[in-house]
Amino acid sequence: MSEVSSHAVQHQAPTGFIRKHVFSLDHKVIGKQYYALALVAVVTGMMLSWLMRIHLVWPNAPIPGLHFLSKAGAPGNVMTPEFYLSLMTMHGTLMVFFVLTNAPFAAFGNYFLPIQIGAEDMAFPRFNMMSFWTTFLAFVVLMAAFFVPDGPPIAGWTAYAPLSAVGGDAGPGEALGQTLWGVSIFIFCIASLLGALNFIATTLDLRAKGMTLMRMPICTWAWFITSCISLLAFAVLMPACLLLILDRVAGTSFFIPSNLVISDRLQPHSGGSPLLWQHLFWFFGHPEVYIAILPAMGIVSHILINSMRKPLLSAKVIIYCMMGIGFMSYMVWGHHMFVSGMNPFSSLAFSFPTLMITIPATLMTLIWLGSLYGSKLRITAASLFALGFLSMFVSGGVSGFFLAQPAIDIYLHATYFVVGHFHMVMGVAAIFGVFAGTYFWFPKMTGHMMSESLGKLHFWGTFIGTYCIFMPFHYLGLAGNVRRYSAFTDDFLVPLIPLHKFITYAALFTGAVQLIFLFNLVYSRFKGAPAPDNPWECTSLEWTMPSPPPFDNFGGKHPVVYHDPYQYGMTNAAGGDYIMQTSPEASPTGD
Amino acid sequence: MSEASVAVGGHAAGMMEASPFAIPSKKLVMWLFIISDAVTFGAMLFAYGYVRNASPDWPHPFQFSPSIVNVMLMTFILVTSSLTMLIAVNHAKTGNKSMAMRWTYITVALGLVFAALHIREWMGMIGQGVRPFQNPWGASLFGATFFSITGLHLLHVVGGVIALTVVAMRYGRGRYTGDDIEIWGLYWHFVDLVWMFVVPLVYLLNVAR
Numbered sequence: 001m002s003e004v005s006s007h008a009v010q011h012q013a014p015t016g017f018i019r020k021h022v023f024s025l026d027h028k029v030i031g032k033q034y035y036a037l038a039l040v041a042v043v044t045g046m047m048l049s050w051l052m053r054i055h056l057v058w059p060n061a062p063i064p065g066l067h068f069l070s071k072a073g074a075p076g077n078v079m080t081p082e083f084y085l086s087l088m089t090m091h092g093t094l095m096v097f098f099v100l101t102n103a104p105f106a107a108f109g110n111y112f113l114p115i116q117i118g119a120e121d122m123a124f125p126r127f128n129m130m131s132f133w134t135t136f137l138a139f140v141v142l143m144a145a146f147f148v149p150d151g152p153p154i155a156g157w158t159a160y161a162p163l164s165a166v167g168g169d170a171g172p173g174e175a176l177g178q179t180l181w182g183v184s185i186f187i188f189c190i191a192s193l194l195g196a197l198n199f200i201a202t203t204l205d206l207r208a209k210g211m212t213l214m215r216m217p218i219c220t221w222a223w224f225i226t227s228c229i230s231l232l233a234f235a236v237l238m239p240a241c242l243l244l245i246l247d248r249v250a251g252t253s254f255f256i257p258s259n260l261v262i263s264d265r266l267q268p269h270s271g272g273s274p275l276l277w278q279h280l281f282w283f284f285g286h287p288e289v290y291i292a293i294l295p296a297m298g299i300v301s302h303i304l305i306n307s308m309r310k311p312l313l314s315a316k317v318i319i320y321c322m323m324g325i326g327f328m329s330y331m332v333w334g335h336h337m338f339v340s341g342m343n344p345f346s347s348l349a350f351s352f353p354t355l356m357i358t359i360p361a362t363l364m365t366l367i368w369l370g371s372l373y374g375s376k377l378r379i380t381a382a383s384l385f386a387l388g389f390l391s392m393f394v395s396g397g398v399s400g401f402f403l404a405q406p407a408i409d410i411y412l413h414a415t416y417f418v419v420g421h422f423h424m425v426m427g428v429a430a431i432f433g434v435f436a437g438t439y440f441w442f443p444k445m446t447g448h449m450m451s452e453s454l455g456k457l458h459f460w461g462t463f464i465g466t467y468c469i470f471m472p473f474h475y476l477g478l479a480g481n482v483r484r485y486s487a488f489t490d491d492f493l494v495p496l497i498p499l500h501k502f503i504t505y506a507a508l509f510t511g512a513v514q515l516i517f518l519f520n521l522v523y524s525r526f527k528g529a530p531a532p533d534n535p536w537e538c539t540s541l542e543w544t545m546p547s548p549p550p551f552d553n554f555g556g557k558h559p560v561v562y563h564d565p566y567q568y569g570m571t572n573a574a575g576g577d578y579i580m581q582t583s584p585e586a587s588p589t590g591d
Numbered sequence: 592m593s594e595a596s597v598a599v600g601g602h603a604a605g606m607m608e609a610s611p612f613a614i615p616s617k618k619l620v621m622w623l624f625i626i627s628d629a630v631t632f633g634a635m636l637f638a639y640g641y642v643r644n645a646s647p648d649w650p651h652p653f654q655f656s657p658s659i660v661n662v663m664l665m666t667f668i669l670v671t672s673s674l675t676m677l678i679a680v681n682h683a684k685t686g687n688k689s690m691a692m693r694w695t696y697i698t699v700a701l702g703l704v705f706a707a708l709h710i711r712e713w714m715g716m717i718g719q720g721v722r723p724f725q726n727p728w729g730a731s732l733f734g735a736t737f738f739s740i741t742g743l744h745l746l747h748v749v750g751g752v753i754a755l756t757v758v759a760m761r762y763g764r765g766r767y768t769g770d771d772i773e774i775w776g777l778y779w780h781f782v783d784l785v786w787m788f789v790v791p792l793v794y795l796l797n798v799a800r
Contacts, residue, residue: 271731
């Protein structure tokens with residue numbers, strides 16, 4: 001830990017392009033870099049999903065230009081079933097790791113966690129820079145799978161063994177592509193662990209005077225709890241990837257059983273267990289769901305409080321619920337494995353805590369809804385997306401009650417019901433949190449306001465579009481539509497094809513709506529109205545500084561905090577209805 | 592001046608909220624790393640237990656002599672190195688720089704002896720025909736688990752040897768403080784502690800009957 005930089009006297013911003021924008025130590029630049037990487041990943045991942053959706057309903061139609069992506073995977077521009085699986089794997093991996101982990105947690109967390117606690121940077125800026133560039137390396141290694149001869153892997157983002165472990169016999173992409181996948185995720189784990197260490201140390205050690213733990217905004221808490229979860233979750237995925245790579249390159253058989261015949265060839269492995277991979281993977285994989293959703297919960301709480309102009313019914317209960325969810329997330333991984341052949345008694349043992357974990361989640365939802373009741377909500381693009389988050393979280397969460405019970409899950413597990421469930425509750429809900437955060441913090445990050453009308457248009461298009469995509473998934477699943485099939489043209493699922501067509505149109509529509517967001521992002525960055533210091537009349541520390549914040553955040557001074565960030569709905573000295581955290585005036589509530 | 596000491600400086604001057612653990616950021620990060628790394632070793636040992644229980648023909652190749660004698664010797668050396676590390680940390684705390692450096696270097700030397708004995712043992716195993724994918728006695732995963740678990744531990748020992756050397760040198764030149772010796776001492780004790788799990792689980796469970 002050679003943290004011997006001259007940070008303490010580094011009140012002058014670096015001037016060179018490389019130090020300022022590329023290998024920057026500034027947490028704000030690193031936050032934006034994470035955001036940009038997530039943006040690239042989400043656009044790529046979304047385009048892959050369009051290709052999949054188009055192939056699902058017109059399986060024999062050529063997609064112009066597809067052979068540029070893979071010669072073997074798209075002869076005559078028609079996607080092969082195997083290439084469909086490659087695209088699905090890359091879609092899942094990009095979205096889960098490089099979007100849902102990076103955008104709400106690493107991007108916004110990096111930018112705003114230090115500011116919200118009154119620090120001038122992260123505790124270890126050099127670590128921070130390494131975290132980002134290690135993540136970037138992981139991204140490059142993953143994308144390289146598109147350019148190797150046999151293409152990206154086909155084993156899905158969960159990389160279930162033995163398919164992922166035996167090598168080229170298992171199909172296209174399972175030779176070099178899957179190895180690149182393993183290496184990429186291994187590198188990603190290192191980056192996430194570095195980031196988690198830094199976030200925890202920063203939160204505990206660099207709080208401004210008066211910023212007690214309970215005075216931290218809910219989103220700071222969410223980032224803090226999320227980093228605690230990552231610290232343990234990625235520590236298990238890392239050795240799991242190591243063992244997977246060993247199986248693939250060193251001939252070991254951790255995840256490969258004896259007498260396995262694949263592609264008419266007896267595999268030269270013996271004694272391993274595919275279930276072991278599922279245990280190790282889901283011990284990471286379930287907490288990962290909360291790594292994606294907790295920061296969104298935090299961001300949404302922050303924005304709702306600000307838009308309602310009153311505190312939540314209880315901020316403390318929200319924070320304790322997030323802690324409870326974080327703790328319990330380690331006890332429920334087996335609910336992903338009800339149909340894996342695991343002992344049915346284990347299913348029972350995992351089902352119970354899975355139903356338990358819905359209690360804090362429900363409690364949080366009730367607090368959000370109860371607080372909204374009777375409040376005069378300011379309708380902005382940010383608050384609309386926060387409401388959209390609640391809607392998605394509830395709609396996606398309710399199907400979780402069904403899936404938590406082995407008896408029902410056995411029927412639904414390998415169907416679109418599960419796909420619909422996790423896309424809504426983990427994917428779209430977390431993305432709505434990111435959108436809300438973007439509309440809320442963009443003025444602070446760039447010094448320009450975003451267009452509110454375009455933002456509201458973007459919201460309604462996305463909200464309606466995503467419901468049109470993912471709600472029918474539940475029906476498809478109940479009707480027995482299995483996952484991971486590349487076409488349904490010649491079996492009992494033919495009657496469902498019109499619904500699939502509707503979903504594909506909805507997906508293309510929702511994707512097109514995102515162009516409004518991208519346009520808004522770029523246009524407002526350069527042409528947006530100049531942002532005042534505190535456009536939303538918010539109480540937390542980031543709104544005490546100029547927009548955009550100067551290099552050293554607080555100008556070398558240590559801010560002093562007098563209140564918790566929930567001081568809304570009173571009259572302050574200047575006639576406003578809120579008291580800043582840094583304002584020394586007395587609050588009527590005494591907090 | 593490091594970021595970590597900025598935090599400490601801020602605390603001393605009363606400009607910042609006190610850290611709940613009242614330790615420097617660097618030491619906190621080392622503790623967090625140890626927690627995370629313990630989970631990583633835990634996952635490796637879990638995987639080992641999983642495949643070991645699932646294999647009816649798990650081999651028990653370790654003879655009392657030379658294998659277990661060698662492991663006892665290695666254990667003795669590693670535990671002793673924890674003791675010498677403690678002495679170094681105590682000297683660093685009282686500000687006795689040369690003694691702290693000397694005892695850190697002795698720890699490094701013991702770490703190197705441990706690594707050498709370990710590599711010699713590995714060579715012996717490889718000579719007997721043990722590979723990650725096969726061995727002469729039974730379940731093929733024996734070699735895979737043996738080499739991956741002890742290999743990961745050996746990697747930690749070698750990493751610790753390098754880190755302690757660098758830290759001691761920089762401490763000597765005044766770039767690092769006694770705190771850094773203590774922080775890397777924590778790491779060294781952790782590596783020692785991991786070995787206390789590896790010995791019974793990987794060696795003693797597999798003694799020849």
